[in-house]
Amino acid sequence: MHSAATSPASVKHWILLGAVAFAALQFLPVGPQRSVATGPVAKALESASSTDRARVASVYASLADLIERDGGKLIPTTAVWRAIYADALRLAAGGTDLPGKYKGLDTAIEETLGQHYALDNMPIDQELAKQIAAGCRAVETQCE
Numbered sequence: 018m019h020s021a022a023t024s025p026a027s028v029k030h031w032i033l034l035g036a037v038a039f040a041a042l043q044f045l046p047v048g049p050q051r052s053v054a055t056g057p058v059a060k061a062l063e064s065a066s067s068t069d070r071a072r073v074a075s076v077y078a079s080l081a082d083l084i085e086r087d088g089g090k091l092i093p094t095t096a097v098w099r100a101i102y103a104d105a106l107r108l109a110a111g112g113t114d115l116p117g118k119y120k121g122l123d124t125a126i127e128e129t130l131g132q133h134y135a136l137d138n139m140p141i142d143q144e145l146a147k148q149i150a151a152g153c154r155a156v157e158t159q160c161e
Contacts, residue, residue: 057125058159065119073122074160076109081153089141096138098149129155 062070080102084092092098110116133152134145141149 054159054161056155056159057128058122058156061119061122061125062160069115069118070160072109072113072115074157076106077153077156077160080105081150081157084141084146084153085150087141088143088146092141094138094140095134095136095145095149098141126156129159 058073062073065073083105084098092101130149130152133155134148139145
């Protein structure tokens with residue numbers, strides 16, 4: 018009976034091949050890749066903690082849901098929306114260290130919202146409610 022013995026040179030090749038394969042695998046991404054948020058809000062929140070980012074994102078996600086579900090029924094005009102929006106921000110951020118913590122965040126948010134709806138006082142219908150919600154979601158997305 019003849020047994021096939023592996024030569025020491027062959028073992029070295031297998032070890033070397035395994036080491037090279039292991040090293041190559043270290044460069045492959047693990048898990049889903051997170052896209053980096055861009056835009057004025059993302060820039061203003063560059064130094065923000067994940068907790069602060071999540072807090073701002075949740076406020077705007079809630080505002081988007083609110084205006085979209087209302088669709089002009091209880092919030093008939095953009096003037097009324099702005100009053101509700103201002104009150105919601107005072108309630109959401111009041112008692113926290115968020116107000117004034119991130120330089121330029123307020124103007125960055127207004128710039129982002131302004132890309133979706135005008136500052137004019139107008140009646141809110143389903144379409145305008147969707148535009149306002151889209152602006153709020155754009156702020157939310159930039160917080161990620």
